[in-house]
Amino acid sequence: MFTVANVIAFLVGRRRLVPSGHLGSSRFVQTTLINSGLVEMVKSIIPPLTYTSHKGDAGRIGVIGGSQDYTGAPYFAAISSLKLGADLSHVFCAKDAASVIKSYSPELIVHPVLDHPDAGSEVDEWLPRLHAIVLGPGLGRNDKIISNAKVIIDKIKKLGIPIVIDADGLYLVTEYPEIIKDYTKAILTPNVVEFSRLYQKMLGRKPSEDEPVNNVKRLSQQLGYVTIVQKGENDIISNGTQVLVCCGEGSPRRCGGQGDLLSGAMGTFIYWAHMAVEKKTYNQSFEIYGPTVCAAYAACLLTRECNRRAFHKHQRSTTTSDMANSHDLGSSVKFIHAWLGTSVSVLENWQQEISFDNMSDIHPTEDGRTGCSLANEAKSHDLGSSVKFIHAWLGTSMSMSLKIGNKRFHLITCLTYTQLKMEDLGVLLQMSSGLDLLAHIVTSELAHIVTSELAHIVTSELSHIVTSELSHIVTSELAHIVTSELSHIVTSELSHIVTSELSHFLTSELSHIVTSELSHIVTSELSHIVT
Ligand SMILES: NC(=O)C1=CN([C@@H]2O[C@H](COP(=O)(O)OP(=O)(O)OC[C@H]3O[C@@H](n4cnc5c(N)ncnc54)[C@H](OP(=O)(O)O)[C@@H]3O)[C@@H](O)[C@H]2O)[C@@H](O)CC1
Ligand SMILES: Nc1ncnc2c1ncn2[C@@H]1O[C@H](COP(=O)(O)OP(=O)(O)OP(=O)(O)O)[C@@H](O)[C@H]1O
Known part of the structure; x- marks a missing residue:
């Protein structure tokens, strides 16, 4: 059934028509783009840009992931954290992935350490300087890498660094849930499939299809109130107590890598949210939801808006790079x-x-x-x-x-x-x-549509005409030049050759004739005189 709310939201253009009851019976805050309390909450954690801040103040984010097979995922996460506003973005990846990731962007600092026999010690130098970690994009499931990642998670927890766990990091958590249990500075961002695997592991049964919101809340509680973001048509966020649902417009395009953009942005937001706790710059809603739910909500909002914009521009061709x-x-x-x-x-x-x-x-x-x-x-x-x-x-x-x-x-x-x-x-x-x-x-x-389409058609037509005219002019001019130059060269070369050959020929022929005639005359004259 469609509620009046849904119809109006659709008419003003910020939402798809979603039947009510779609998210189960739980009471929660469902937002499309803006609920001013939540807006203020997100606003309150974003650090001001000032001329007195130092490089790193707005965030040094570490992305742990990237293997021979998956180089795009850590790149998307790292570039997303940086573009959102972090100052520095580090990628800790397997050796084979490092130069590929570096080649995507000069902005990223890339450490090829994940498959090192002592990866834990290799990251020791960097971890204490990082403000937030995103673990999992493109990590792969190689045993050695997974065990290194476990060691790194332990170090992250000891340092009290906020962490977002995504993709293969969730495989790790599903295999070893105790590694993240009770660490409330963590956010897990499972997609539908990852959520179902983790839910089954923790609760011993499949998540019920009718109660998606309660499922998320329940899983969070089971993991010791770790924040969960179940991504999908609606992003459902819960820290086991509070629930927020972000269902902004986004787009119907489902290319790979959108989750990586989300986790990267969440890395930056989670640092900002914890900084707000330290500096006490947060507002009332933040007190209710806390830093992890706030960061998760902000990142979901951003990713959907980004998706909407890229799709508006590129439609079916939209890729994560376009985003x-x-x-x-x-x-x-x-x-x-x-x-x-x-x-x-x-x-x-x-x-x-x-x-x-x-x-x-x-x-x-x-x-x-x-x-x-x-x-x-x-x-x-x-x-x-x-x-x-x-x-x-x-x-x-x-x-x-x-x-x-x-x-x-x-x-x-x-x-x-x-x-x-x-x-x-x-x-x-x-x-x-x-x-x-x-x-x-x-x-x-x-x-807007007509203008932009017309502009596009005119531009592309003009470019076609100009290109074809130019190519015509250039071709004919070139032909002309080549013909006249060639004719000139050929004429002058021929004349040169003919002249020199003739002169050679004439000289030799004349010399021959003169020599033979002279010899003949001289011989006959001499014979005559002698006789
Ligand atoms: N450019 C790159 O480098 C990118 C690299 N990436 C990296 O790839 C790694 C593996 O990630 P993953 O999500 O493909 O693995 P996993 O969870 O085992 O899924 C296995 C199977 O589950 C299904 N399925 C998945 N999602 C679903 C959904 N939302 N809704 C419904 N079904 C869904 C689907 O099954 P199928 O439909 O094919 O039967 C899928 O094949 C990881 O490191 C990640 O970071 C990506 O980030 C993309 C960009
Ligand atoms: N059905 C959907 N409708 C609208 N938006 C969606 C839908 N599914 C996913 N999204 C958007 O894509 C984001 C990432 O979710 P997705 O399920 O693609 O993650 P993922 O599978 O981990 O991605 P990745 O390809 O990076 O591994 C969500 O936060 C949401 O903004």
Whole structure:
């Protein structure tokens, strides 16, 4: 059944239609993009950018993973932590993976130590300087590596460093759950399959399909209140007590590596969250949810936004690299899909940031239901721009401007809660003329799509014409030059050859004739005289 809340959320464009009851019966906070209490919570942990800070203050993150087979995963995690705002990102990987990972990016500091017989001691030099660890992306399941990773986890726990465990790190935890049990500075980020394996190991039965939220809570409790993020259509986060569900729009594209981007970003956020605890900069919601749930929620939010942006741009061609960067091949594939009608319908994606006035006074109601929150002009590209967007939106970027002239700009981002009553809809429509709002969204999105598609077609057509004309001109000019040069060379060479050959021939022939004639004359004259 679809609730009014779901329909409105869909109409304002921040959510897919999800039947109510989809996540089971547990009471929890489900958010699409923005619940202003949670926004404030994330905002409160993000360190300000100042000119007095030193390299490393915003985070030195270590990614432990990377094997001969998997080099992309640790790269995605490490670059994601860095692009989010950490100052330094280290990768500790197997020897064979190191130069490959280095070749992806000069930004990363790569240590080829994981398959070293004494990997534990090799990382000793670095661990105490790291603020957070992401363990598992591309680690592989080789026995030696897994046993080295176990030793490293022990050292991490002794140092009290926050840790995010993902991918093959979860295989390790499933095999040896005691290694992470009760370490509440840990976040585990299983996908559906990894979750099911770990759940079965800990609870001795399959997770029930009807109660996904309770499953996550239960697993967290069983592991001694370690925070779990079950990734999927909705990211379900629990520390065994609190539950948050992040179900922002994201995208329907499921290419490999998205989980790695998520765990990398979570590495940076978990450090920031613990720093907030130390500096006591957190807000009230943070006191409820704590650093691990806050970090997990922030990273899920960011990854979904990044995914949405990359997909908006690249559609079916979206890859995890597109989420981190931007590539021409991808946009060409996108164009072809759009042109063939095989891209996802543009109308499914018309929801974008919109600005309008007088919406600043909607505050969360007592049951946590939220209206709107701020946003600024944050356009542009994928991970970078998602980070920029999130920072701007949270007011933690340096360039954030909430007021333009004497107007405030705001964005409707979230209207969803488990129950949104009809009177709320009335209030909403009254407040800002809901129909105008819808018209505004549709018009602006359509204008955007048409403009961008036209620009694309014109650019590509012009480039085609210019290329073909240029190639024509160049070819004909070259032909002309070559022909005339060749003719010149051939003529002059021929004339030279002919002249020299003739002169040679004539000289030799003449000399021959003259010699023979002279000899003849001389002989005959001499014979005559003698006679
Ligand atoms: N570019 C790179 O370097 C990348 C490297 N990566 C690295 O690869 C390593 C192994 O990771 P993994 O997730 O493939 O292994 P594992 O958990 O054993 O899954 C085994 C099988 O379970 C299924 N399955 C998996 N996920 C599912 C889902 N969400 N929903 C439903 N089913 C799902 C699926 O089974 P299938 O559908 O094929 O039957 C799958 O084949 C790890 O180190 C990771 O970091 C990746 O990060 C990607 C980018
Ligand atoms: N069905 C879905 N609908 C929307 N978003 C999804 C869906 N499944 C995954 N995601 C998004 O992708 C993120 C990573 O989840 P995923 O299940 O791909 O992890 P993973 O399998 O560990 O990834 P990786 O390929 O890096 O190993 C989630 O946090 C969520 O943002």
